[in-house]
Amino acid sequence: MDDNKVAYGLIGFGAWGKHHADAIAKADNAKLVAIAARSDASAAAAREMYPDAFVTTDYRELLSRGEVTVVDVVVPSYLHHEVATAVLSAGKHLLLEKPMGVSLGECDSMIDLAKERDRLLCVGHELRLSSMWGKAKEMIEDGFIGTPQYCLVELSRNPYRQGADGWRYDIHRVGNWILEEPIHFFDLARWYLASAGEPKSVYATANSRQPDHPELQDNFSAIMHLDGGAYAVVTQTLSAFEHHQTAKITGTKGALWASWSGAMDRTRHPTFSLRAFDGNEVTTIPIEKPTGELFELEDQIVRVADAIQNGTALHCTAEDGRWSVAMCLAATESIRIGAAAEIDRR
Numbered sequence: 001m002d003d004n005k006v007a008y009g010l011i012g013f014g015a016w017g018k019h020h021a022d023a024i025a026k027a028d029n030a031k032l033v034a035i036a037a038r039s040d041a042s043a044a045a046a047r048e049m050y051p052d053a054f055v056t057t058d059y060r061e062l063l064s065r066g067e068v069t070v071v072d073v074v075v076p077s078y079l080h081h082e083v084a085t086a087v088l089s090a091g092k093h094l095l096l097e098k099p100m101g102v103s104l105g106e107c108d109s110m111i112d113l114a115k116e117r118d119r120l121l122c123v124g125h126e127l128r129l130s131s132m133w134g135k136a137k138e139m140i141e142d143g144f145i146g147t148p149q150y151c152l153v154e155l156s157r158n159p160y161r162q163g164a165d166g167w168r169y170d171i172h173r174v175g176n177w178i179l180e181e182p183i184h185f186f187d188l189a190r191w192y193l194a195s196a197g198e199p200k201s202v203y204a205t206a207n208s209r210q211p212d213h214p215e216l217q218d219n220f221s222a223i224m225h226l227d228g229g230a231y232a233v234v235t236q237t238l239s240a241f242e243h244h245q246t247a248k249i250t251g252t253k254g255a256l257w258a259s260w261s262g263a264m265d266r267t268r269h270p271t272f273s274l275r276a277f278d279g280n281e282v283t284t285i286p287i288e289k290p291t292g293e294l295f296e297l298e299d300q301i302v303r304v305a306d307a308i309q310n311g312t313a314l315h316c317t318a319e320d321g322r323w324s325v326a327m328c329l330a331a332t333e334s335i336r337i338g339a340a341a342e343i344d345r346r
């Protein structure tokens with residue numbers, strides 16, 4: 001029965017927004033009732049693909065519609081704060097893509113507003129819902145590796161997409177490239193090492209392939225220290241091919257090694273494996289459900305609808321979203337000053 005489904009409005013119908021639309025339309029507990037795009041061309045595409053949804057080029061018009069319960073925001077990062085603030089002010093729940101904001105001031109004001117309006121604010125760090133990255137978390141929580149001490153998250157991939165009007169290659173609109181993809185890995189590292197302490201400081205370095213655009217950094221590496229001595233290495237290159245991501249987490253008793261490969265990030269045909277060492281033997285942990293950002297996005301839509309309907313926990317809260325921005329901005333500052341930078345804790 002459609003009446004029992006959570007009504008989603010979607011703002012942003014670009015490369016990733018279209019996947020959000022598809023995930024909402026597929027979900028058993030959600031329905032897509034309204035879409036806001038910016039250009040007439042994107043609005044026309046939305047109308048054609050979702051003829052039953054209300055479509056507008058003015059997102060404020062979408063927010064004025066009473067039937068919309070939750071709004072999914074998938075616009076370029078520099079617009080997150082403006083649009084998210086309007087969503088919460090309109091009394092709607094919010095699913096906001098990463099990065100939560102491009103400054104901590106933006107994140108703090110959204111956290112405060114969501115509390116004031118008593119609305120859910122979920123940030124789109126969907127890797128937390130993965131059958132494989134999530135299984136590694138479960139094993140760490142169950143004590144399989146003992147006390148976690150070290151975490152490496154590494155990615156090599158092809159260059160970023162331009163984004164509508166090239167926003168992703170404009171430093172004033174993207175924020176920076178650490179907020180684009182390494183932000184997922186800072187979030188994962190913090191999540192995996194949660195029992196070891198809180199992130200404290202970061203030392204980072206980066207460089208660019210484009211001499212005339214040193215601010216767009218293709219290669220990025222960081223060492224993040226936590227209270228209590230555990231540390232994480234987050235490292236990425238955009239100068240490579242396909243999409244290959246690895247995480248290695250070691251502790252006082254054992255180790256985990258998770259890896260994911262695909263022709264690109266958005267494939268439904270990846271290869272992946274999780275291997276585990278308990279101090280004695282190495283085993284391969286079966287992962288039955290496919291993993292990849294398209295699958296996790298579908299689960300994210302369901303999870304947020306479930307949180308609204310049944311009060312279940314969100315996989316990634318506004319505070320988690322703020323933490324990942326804080327880690328990225330500390331890394332940015334570290335690159336600027338050439339020394340370790342403290343992570344701002346609210």
Ligand SMILES: NC(=O)C1=CN([C@@H]2O[C@H](COP(=O)(O)OP(=O)(O)OC[C@H]3O[C@@H](n4cnc5c(N)ncnc54)[C@H](OP(=O)(O)O)[C@@H]3O)[C@@H](O)[C@H]2O)C=CC1
Nearest residue numbers: 012013014015016017037038039042074075077097163164
């Ligand atoms: N969690 C994850 O794994 C991922 C997260 N993202 C995040 O999602 C966001 C969008 O990325 P992506 O889809 O790749 O970017 P795109 O540039 O492909 O799409 C952005 C869309 O936003 C639309 N837009 C811009 N301004 C407005 C507005 N005022 N009202 C309504 N729509 C507007 C654009 O409209 P128009 O088409 O008309 O120009 C465009 O369609 C980014 O924040 C990115 O970081 C992206 C990929 C994966």
Ligand SMILES: O=C1CO[C@H](CO)[C@@H](O)[C@@H]1O
Nearest residue numbers: 159160161180181265293
């Ligand atoms: O996960 C992701 C895949 O790549 C995109 C860039 O092309 C990022 O925006 C995104 O966070």
